[in-house]
Structures are given as structure tokens and as C-alpha cells.
Amino acid sequence: MEKNLAKTYSPKEFEERIYAEWEKNGAFRAERDPKKKPYTIAMPPPNITGQLHMGHALDQTLQDVLIRWRRMQGFSALWIPGSDHASIATEVKVVDKIREEEGLTKEDLGREEFLKRAWQWKELYGGKITEQVRKLGNSCDWSRERFTMDEGCNKAVIEMFVKLYDKGLIYRGNRLINWCPECGTSLSDAEVEHEDKNGKYWYFRYPAKDGGEGIVVATSRPETMFGDVAIAVHPEDERYKDMIGKTVILPLVGREIPIIADEYPDPEKGTGAVKITPAHDPNDFQVGERHHLERPSCINPDAKMNGLAGKYEGLDRFECRKKWAAELEEAGYLVKTEDKVIPSGECYRCSTIIESMLSDQWFVAMEELAKPAIEAAKSGQLVHVPDRFEKIYLHWLENIRDWCISRQLWWGHRIPAYYCDDCGELIVQTEAPVVCSKCGSSKIRQDEDVLDTWFSSGLWPFSTLGWPEESEDYRYFYPTDVLVTGYDIIFFWVVRMVFSAIEMTGEIPFKYVYVHGLVRDAEGRKMSKSLGNGIDPLEIIDQYGADALRFMLTTGISPGNDMRFKTDKLESSRNFANKLWNASRFVIMNLQDEEGNFLETPEFMEGLELRDEDKWILSRVNSAVQYITDNLEKFELSLAGQRIYEVIWNEFCDWYIELVKNRLYQGDEQEKKVVRAVLVHALKDMLKLLHPFMPFLTEEIYSYLPKGTPDADNPEDFLMKGAWPVVDGQLEYPEEVKRIETAMEAIKSIRNIRAEAEAAPGRKLRAVILADGEGAAVMESCRRYIMSLANITEILITADKTETPEEAMSAVISGAEIFIPLDDLLDYKAEFERLSREKKKLEEEVDRLEKKLSNEGFVAKAPANIIAEEREKAAGYRDKLDKIRDRLELVARKC
RNA sequence: GGGCGAUUAACUCAGUUGGUAGAGUGCCACCUCGACAAGGUGGAAGUCGUUGGUUCGAGCCCAGUAUCGCCCACCA
Numbered sequence: 001m002e003k004n005l006a007k008t009y010s011p012k013e014f015e016e017r018i019y020a021e022w023e024k025n026g027a028f029r030a031e032r033d034p035k036k037k038p039y040t041i042a043m044p045p046p047n048i049t050g051q052l053h054m055g056h057a058l059d060q061t062l063q064d065v066l067i068r069w070r071r072m073q074g075f076s077a078l079w080i081p082g083s084d085h086a087s088i089a090t091e092v093k094v095v096d097k098i099r100e101e102e103g104l105t106k107e108d109l110g111r112e113e114f115l116k117r118a119w120q121w122k123e124l125y126g127g128k129i130t131e132q133v134r135k136l137g138n139s140c141d142w143s144r145e146r147f148t149m150d151e152g153c154n155k156a157v158i159e160m161f162v163k164l165y166d167k168g169l170i171y172r173g174n175r176l177i178n179w180c181p182e183c184g185t186s187l188s189d190a191e192v193e194h195e196d197k198n199g200k201y202w203y204f205r206y207p208a209k210d211g212g213e214g215i216v217v218a219t220s221r222p223e224t225m226f227g228d229v230a231i232a233v234h235p236e237d238e239r240y241k242d243m244i245g246k247t248v249i250l251p252l253v254g255r256e257i258p259i260i261a262d263e264y265p266d267p268e269k270g271t272g273a274v275k276i277t278p279a280h281d282p283n284d285f286q287v288g289e290r291h292h293l294e295r296p297s298c299i300n301p302d303a304k305m306n307g308l309a310g311k312y313e314g315l316d317r318f319e320c321r322k323k324w325a326a327e328l329e330e331a332g333y334l335v336k337t338e339d340k341v342i343p344s345g346e347c348y349r350c351s352t353i354i355e356s357m358l359s360d361q362w363f364v365a366m367e368e369l370a371k372p373a374i375e376a377a378k379s380g381q382l383v384h385v386p387d388r389f390e391k392i393y394l395h396w397l398e399n400i401r402d403w404c405i406s407r408q409l410w411w412g413h414r415i416p417a418y419y420c421d422d423c424g425e426l427i428v429q430t431e432a433p434v435v436c437s438k439c440g441s442s443k444i445r446q447d448e449d450v451l452d453t454w455f456s457s458g459l460w461p462f463s464t465l466g467w468p469e470e471s472e473d474y475r476y477f478y479p480t481d482v483l484v485t486g487y488d489i490i491f492f493w494v495v496r497m498v499f500s501a502i503e504m505t506g507e508i509p510f511k512y513v514y515v516h517g518l519v520r521d522a523e524g525r526k527m528s529k530s531l532g533n534g535i536d537p538l539e540i541i542d543q544y545g546a547d548a549l550r551f552m553l554t555t556g557i558s559p560g561n562d563m564r565f566k567t568d569k570l571e572s573s574r575n576f577a578n579k580l581w582n583a584s585r586f587v588i589m590n591l592q593d594e595e596g597n598f599l600e601t602p603e604f605m606e607g608l609e610l611r612d613e614d615k616w617i618l619s620r621v622n623s624a625v626q627y628i629t630d631n632l633e634k635f636e637l638s639l640a641g642q643r644i645y646e647v648i649w650n651e652f653c654d655w656y657i658e659l660v661k662n663r664l665y666q667g668d669e670q671e672k673k674v675v676r677a678v679l680v681h682a683l684k685d686m687l688k689l690l691h692p693f694m695p696f697l698t699e700e701i702y703s704y705l706p707k708g709t710p711d712a713d714n715p716e717d718f719l720m721k722g723a724w725p726v727v728d729g730q731l732e733y734p735e736e737v738k739r740i741e742t743a744m745e746a747i748k749s750i751r752n753i754r755a756e757a758e759a760a761p762g763r764k765l766r767a768v769i770l771a772d773g774e775g776a777a778v779m780e781s782c783r784r785y786i787m788s789l790a791n792i793t794e795i796l797i798t799a800d801k802t803e804t805p806e807e808a809m810s811a812v813i814s815g816a817e818i819f820i821p822l823d824d825l826l827d828y829k830a831e832f833e834r835l836s837r838e839k840k841k842l843e844e845e846v847d848r849l850e851k852k853l854s855n856e857g858f859v860a861k862a863p864a865n866i867i868a869e870e871r872e873k874a875a876g877y878r879d880k881l882d883k884i885r886d887r888l889e890l891v892a893r894k895c
Numbered sequence: 896g897g898g899c900g901a902u903u904a905a906c907u908c909a910g911u912u913g914g915u916a917g918a919g920u921g922c923c924a925c926c927u928c929g930a931c932a933a934g935g936u937g938g939a940a941g942u943c944g945u946u947g948g949u950u951c952g953a954g955c956c957c958a959g960u961a962u963c964g965c966c967c968a969c970c971a
Binding site for chain 1: 900914915928929933935965967
């Protein structure tokens with residue numbers, strides 16, 4: 001084995017290997033440890049319809065960050081993986097596949113054979129998905145992997161159905177439902193997508209039976225006229241008052257229908273008179289109920305007209321619409337047409353226009369179930385993050401209608417309802433009956449339909465833990481802690497999990513709903529198959545590594561908002577990984593002797609003589625621990641990730657390593673030992689803080705570091721099992737931090753002078769620093785930093801102004817003035833301009849602050865600490881400004 | 896019809912309790928120095944959509960408005 005990291009970060013070399021090691025060592029397995037607190041997330045099960053997309057990658061990475069962090073914090077963290085059978089979506093795919101490959105329909109195959117094919121599909125794609133989940137580095141407990149149609153979930157579904165049925169909350173009824181003619185099944189309201197389409201109104205005259213003018217109605221759907229049973233007008237509508245109770249004739253059809261009065265018609269819309277077709281319109285259905293009207297259907301489930309349409313029987317509804325409207329026009333019944341935007345409903349799977357149809361279906365009565373789910377959010381027991389999504393959740397629940405759960409499909413949970421062919425008895429129970437409980441007949445037939453796929457996913461947080469059994473997992477891990485999902489499935493899923501869980505388990509299934517946005521393409525378009533703009537996470541992982549992908553997905557975003565997938569962000573994440581990789585390489589290099597053996601490196605800081613920069617980096621890391629932990633608590637993953645990036649790159653790499661190089665290269669053994677200790681300590685903490693975001697890279701680096709003494713409580717064989725760093729009040733060194741910050745200020749201004757003067761970086765320069773009292777003491781302590789990082793060979797610190805050179809470029813920093821003699825290079829004009837710019841900036845600041853401080857309101861009302869801070873700042877700027885002015889005067893004379 | 900989000904540097908976006916605007920990418924100049932060119936150093940770049948209000952003080956809070964986007968809605 002190599003003793004140090006390779007020169008370039010190359011994730012392919014280790015990601016797969018590390019995942020295999022974690023898995024082999026059971027690192028993801030959650031134990032029911034009574035000494036620990038459980039932390040549980042049920043992974044939203046991806047559909048087995050195909051492969052994972054970027055949305056899954058985002059969703060799962062967020063969960064893995066939370067799970068890994070909590071695990072390190074000492075929770076017994078369980079992340080349950082699984083997949084969803086996705087009834088309708090999968091069935092559509094399998095049907096397509098059979099048609100393409102074998103030229104057969106599902107009816108050709110028969111139910112049993114079709115289900116065999118569907119299970120084969122599940123094996124194939126289910127396997128692909130779990131492979132992808134592993135590639136992403138997700139630390140889910142594979143020993144508890146579940147599928148929505150496995151034995152346990154199946155049992156849970158049946159239990160739920162029977163219980164709700166017994167309580168009267170599930171019922172069978174003949175009602176108007178959403179029908180997809182293409183998929184050949186009913187759909188719930190949530191599965192219908194609304195879209196506005198260009199269409200028109202036809203105004204047709206329905207002549208009166210008594211030979212009068214009759215009445216004109218507007219319709220966007222002439223073909224449904226064959227199902228008309230009445231014309232409704234508003235009772236207060238003066239135009240039609242006299243006509244209520246009269247009879248009109250359905251044009252060309254000849255059927256007589258009454259004019260009725262109902263509150264439903266809006267006198268402002270159309271002509272104020274509405275044709276009533278109870279079998280094909282939800283509103284009309286209700287009017288029909290109120291007036292006890294017949295409800296004849298004129299469209300069949302295959303979207304073709306039936307016998308009621310006379311000669312149009314067998315014709316597609318839209319074809320019929322054209323021909324029938326033309327025929328009516330021909331016959332003189334058309335008064336006018338009007339172009340209009342017509343709202344239409346489409347199937348969320350195949351985009352076919354949905355028909356409202358009368359049908360025998362199973363429904364869940366929602367009113368009673370919705371109440372406690374609403375209460376859960378309102379009482380604060382269920383928290384949405386960000387909270388604006390609570391509105392969406394509540395709005396949906398408060399306007400919910402009964403849920404149609406039966407589907408005329410084969411792939412799914414078959415409804416546990418049985419019919420006796422002899423006496424017609426309906427039996428609903430968990431076990432299939434052998435004989436009819438009423439008449440004893442053995443001619444029992446199970447309901448043909450399966451359940452809405454969301455019925456089973458609604459049970460996911462508890463069915464995966466063993467419910468309805470009171471299993472040990474269920475007792476220990478349930479309720480779960482957080483549900484992570486995209487805002488697009490709040491109604492489909494979140495809502496249903498909450499009411500199902502409350503009804504079945506008596507508990508709210510999770511405390512937090514952490515909602516994220518969508519991953520869009522670089523142009524901001526939704527990624528979709530039809531646009532072909534989807535990006536395969538595996539390809540990205542192959543190119544940049546899983547860590548870079550994960551970091552890119554979790555940082556630079558704000559909760560609940562969409563993000564764009566840009567490769568420059570990905571590259572920047574990969575570069576960050578490379579940066580840490582190389583910094584670690586530097587650390588490891590310095591921990592070893594020439595043969596690659598570890599040198600003595602103390603584990604603890606205590607008793608070591610730390611220098612300012614040591615204390616500075618320790619305190620920076622310590623404050624990062626605080627910040628990152630706080631923000632993870634608040635689900636602000638992006639802020640946490642951003643901070644660890646800054647600490648590693650801008651503080652550890654840019655400053656600490658540079659500050660310490662001299663000691664490592666030239667220091668004595670004791671000195672080196674101290675530096676080694678601090679390097680290892682800081683690096684380990686940073687690796688831990690970054691680990692939830694970039695698990696592979698951090699684990700790999702960790703494996704090259706010297707281990708502490710492993711013991712039972714902290715088996716440091718894997719970083720991922722190590723403890724999350726804790727904030728240590730001892731590590732706040734304000735004095736030392738301030739001195740290092742002053743050194744940085746000095747170094748930056750000298751570098752700036754060097755660049756401005758176009759002095760080659762290698763050119764040795766000397767400096768004279770004017771400072772007295774405390775300022776001089778601080779500068780004295782900064783001497784060696786300035787020498788090495790600003791490349792200064794000689795520094796004179798003096799309180800005597802006469803010792804400062806006139807022929808120099810200068811800079812003013814807090815408590816000191818720096819002069820860099822640059823005889824040959826000195827361009828007074830340029831220097832004058834540079835100082836003028838500086839002066840202007842300072843003047844603006846002083847102005848602003850003085851205005852603020854002379855504002856009586858500010859002094860009277862602002863908090864004391866703010867006022868003090870502002871005063872201090874003002875004083876500092878004034879001091880600098882004075883010095884700059886003096887300098888400027890001098891330089892002005894020279895040019 | 897109802898609701899929500901966005902509007903900040905050329906681009907993509909952060910900005911946690913109101914207290915001198917940040918990052919990444921790109922751009923300019925310089926740099927192969929013993930972790931790293933997937934790098935280093937320095938620099939340019941924003942009246943935070945707009946109007947008004949609250950406040951000593953507003954990118955942040957309130958009201959209105961414009962543009963873009965999303966969701967929900969029984970839709971003759």
C-alpha cells in the first residue's frame with residue numbers, strides 16, 4: 001500500500017472500494033441500542049420504472065448528509081432504502097415492452113403471465129437502482145431494504161384497507177370519476193394534470209316543445225349532448241324565469257328535456273343557461289343528484305361514442321364532436337361560436353385527455369381522515385421546512401374530496417374484496433374466504449382491481465418497520481424523524497402518509513418534512529425524457545466522482561428552491577476535493593520519515609507550546625464546528641457545506657499551511673512535533689465536518705492518517721463511525737487570533753504593493769514598520785509571518801518617524817504603517833494614484849461613520865455594543881486616513 | 896379565480912436574528928516557489944426590479960407595482 005496519497009485526486013481509484021468496505025463491515029447497519037437515541041429516515045422509494053435521475057441524486061444526498069451527521073453524533077441512525085412498484089407507471093412500461101418485443105397485448109398474455117413479466121422487470125430495474133444508490137455513496141441499511149409489494153408491505157396494505165372498510169371509511173360506489181381512456185383506468189384527482197387549451201364554445205338552440213324559440217346554451221363539448229337530461233338556469237335570472245318548468249327538445253335527437261332552476265348556473269357566463277349531462281361532468285352530476293335526474297352515459301371507456309349517439313356510435317369522441325357540431329350547424333341550430341381557452345384535464349402518465357365517467361369504484365372517505373392531519377401541522381407537531389410548504393399541504397387537505405383508490409390495472413395490490421356469485425354478498429377481509437359467509441357458496445370471486453400506487457406508499461414510514469406487527473424495529477425506530485422530498489409530491493405522498501399513519505399507528509409518521517426543489521438543466525428547463533435534457537448521475541460520477549456531485553448538489557442552494565445543473569459548479573466542487581486531497585497529502589508527508597513511517601505525533605494539544613497560528617487555526621476550526629452543527633440542526637445544509645469549504649480552503653490551505661511551513665522545514669524536532677499535532681488535529685476535525693457531504697474522499701484520506709488508540713466506544717477504524725467534533729470553549733484564543741489577523745493584513749498590503757510596483761515575486765525586499773506601544777508589540781510578533789509570506793528579508797520596527805524612508809511605497813494597517821523602499825522601481829505618479837484611491841475609500845467610510853455617530857437617533861436608540869463598535873471603527877479609519885494624508889503630501893512633492 | 900417563488904457583479908447563485916454586499920465561474924495582470932496549474936498572488940466589476948412606508952439604520956420587515964416562473968381551481 002502507498003504510504004501517501006497520489007498526486008492527483010482520482011475518485012475512481014477508491015470510491016467503489018470504500019463503499020464495499022463500509023458495507024462489508026456493516027457500517028450502515030443500525031442497531032436497536034437502548035443507550036442511543038434512534039434517528040430514522042425512510043427513503044422515498046424510487047419507482048422501478050427506470051433509472052435514477054438527478055432529482056433522486058439530490059433527494060438522497062440530502063438524506064445521506066443528515067443520516068451520516070446524526071450517526072456521527074451518536075444516534076442510532078437508520079436509513080431504510082427501498083423501491084416502489086409504481087403500479088400504473090410500471091404497467092405502462094411493461095405493456096410497451098411486451099408490445100415492442102413480442103407484439104402482444106397484456107390481454108393476450110393473461111393476468112398471471114403478465115405479472116410474471118412485471119416481476120422480471122422489477123428484478124432488472126430494482127437491481128439497477130440499488131446499484132446507483134450505492135454509487136452515490138448513500139449509507140442506507142441494506143439489510144432492511146424493502147419493496148412496496150413485498151410480503152410485509154402487502155400485509156400492511158391489506159390491513160389498512162380492511163380496517164378502513166370496517167370503519168366505513170372505505171366504500172364502494174357508482175360515482176363520477178376521472179377516466180384515462182389510454183391507460184384504461186380510473187385516476188385520483190391528484191393524478192389529473194390541468195392545462196388550458198385553445199378551444200371554443202358552440203352556442204346551440206334547443207327549441208321549445210311548444211314551438212317557441214326555446215333556449216340557447218353554450219358548450220365546449222357538443223358530443224356530450226347525447227347525455228343531456230335537462231337545461232338549468234338560475235332561479236333569479238330574469239331572462240329565463242318564465243321558462244322554468246317548460247320542456248325543450250334536444251336538437252336533431254328529438255328527446256324532450258325539462259328546463260330546471262338551480263343555483264349552479266352563473267348568469268354572467270355563456271348564456272346563463274347550462275345543459276346538464278350528469279354522466280360526463282362533475283357539476284352536472286351534482287345538479288342531477290339534487291333534481292333526481294337520470295344519468296345516461298354516451299361515451300364508452302374506450303372514448304368512443306355509444307348507442308345513445310345514434311349513427312355516431314363507435315366514433316371517437318373528438319371526431320364525433322366535429323361531425324355532430326357540423327350537422328347541427330347545417331340544420332340551423334348553431335347560433336354562434338366563440339374562441340375560448342378551455343381548461344382540460346390530462347392523465348399524468350400519458351397526457352391523454354381525461355373523461356369524467358360514471359363508474360363503480362372504491363373510495364376512501366377523506367373528511368374524517370383529513371382532520372387530524374390538518375391538526376398535526378397546525379399544532380406544530382409536524383413541521384415543514386421551509387415553512388411555506390405547510391400552506392400547500394393544508395390547502396390540499398382542506399379542500400380534499402374522496403379518494404378513488406381502485407385502478408383497472410393488474411400490477412399492484414389486489415383489492416381484498418370478494419363477491420359471492422350466488423348471493424351477491426360482498427366480503428372484505430384479510431384472508432381470502434373459502435365459502436360465502438352468508439350463503440355458504442364456494443363460488444367466490446376476488447375483485448379484479450388493484451389499488452392506487454399511492455395507497456401503499458402512504459404506509460411507507462411504518463410498513464417498512466414491520467407494521468402491522470409490533471416488531472422491535474417498529475417500537476424502536478418509529479415514528480421516523482424527517483421525510484425528505486421534492487415539493488412536487490407533497491399531495492401525492494406526504495399528505496397520504498400523514499393521515500394513513502395517524503389513522504393506523506396513532507402517531508404522526510415524522511416530525512419534519514424537509515422539502516427541496518427540482519434539479520433543472522443549465523437553461524433552467526425541467527429535465528425530462530421528452531426534451532432529452534436529462535443528465536445521468538452515473539455519467540457525472542464517472543467523470544467527476546460522487547463526492548463532487550454530492551457537494552455540488554447540496555451547496556450553493558437555498559431550501560425549497562430549484563437549482564440549475566451547471567458543470568462549472570461541478571468542476572469547482574471537484575477542484576475543492578483536489579485541494580483538500582493535496583493539503584492532506586502535504587500533512588501526511590510531514591507526518592512521516594523518509595521511509596514512510598509515522599513520526600511521533602502527540603494526540604492532544606495540552607502541554608504543547610502552541611504558537612499564535614496554531615491557536616488561530618484551532619479556534620477557526622472550533623468556530624466552524626459550532627456554525628456547521630447549528631446549521632445542520634436547522635436543515636441549512638448549504639450554509640454548513642459552504643463553511644467547511646471556506647475553512648478548508650481559505651483558512652487551512654491558504655493561511656495555516658503557509659504559516660507553518662518554515663517551522664516544518666527549519667524548525668527543531670519539538671517545533672515540528674507541535675505542528676504535526678495541530679495539523680493532524682485540525683485535519684481530522686475538518687474531515688469529519690466534511691464527511692457527510694463528501695464521504696468517500698474524507699474516508700480515503702482518513703485511512704492514511706495515524707490512528708488514535710481504538711477502543712470500544714470510539715472504534716476509529718472508519719471515519720464514518722467516528723464522533724462528530726464538539727465545540728470546545730478552551731479553543732477560543734482572541735488575542736492570538738487578533739495578532740494573526742493583523743499579520744494577514746500586513747502581508748496582504750505588502751503583496752499588494754509588490755503587485756502594484758510590478759516587483760517580481762522573487763525579488764527580495766525590506767520593510768520598515770512604524771508603530772509604537774502595543775502596535776509595535778503586535779508587529780513584533782508578526783515579524784516572521786511577514787518575512788516568509790510576503791517575502792521580506794529584513795524588517796525594521798520603529799517608533800521613530802525619522803527612521804522611515806521617504807523613497808518608499810507605503811500602506812497603512814491597523815496600528816502600524818508599513819514602508820517598502822523600492823528605489824529603482826518607485827513610480828511616484830502611480831504611488832500617488834494608489835494612495836489617492838485608498839484615501840478616497842477611507843474618506844467615504846469616515847464620512848459615513850461620522851454621519852451615523854452624530855445622528856442623535858442612532859446614539860440614543862442603537863444597542864450599546866453596536867455604538868461602541870462603530871466608534872472603534874471610526875477611530876481606526878481616521879487614524880489610517882491621517883497617515884495616508886501625510887504620505888500623500890510627501891509623495892505629491894516628489895512627482 | 897386563488898396561492899407561492901424569483902428579481903443581488905458579465906453568467907449561475909448564496910446572504911441564518913435589520914448594523915460598512917459575498918461565493919463559484921468568467922475577465923485583467925503577474926507567478927512552474929519543496930501539497931496542489933483541478934494551483935498561487937494581486938485586481939476590476941453591483942444605486943440588491945421599482946415606488947412608498949416602518950426604523951437611528953432596510954438586500955433583509957410592511958404595503959403597492961412590474962416582469963418571469965411554478966402550483967392549485969368543478970372548467971357551461
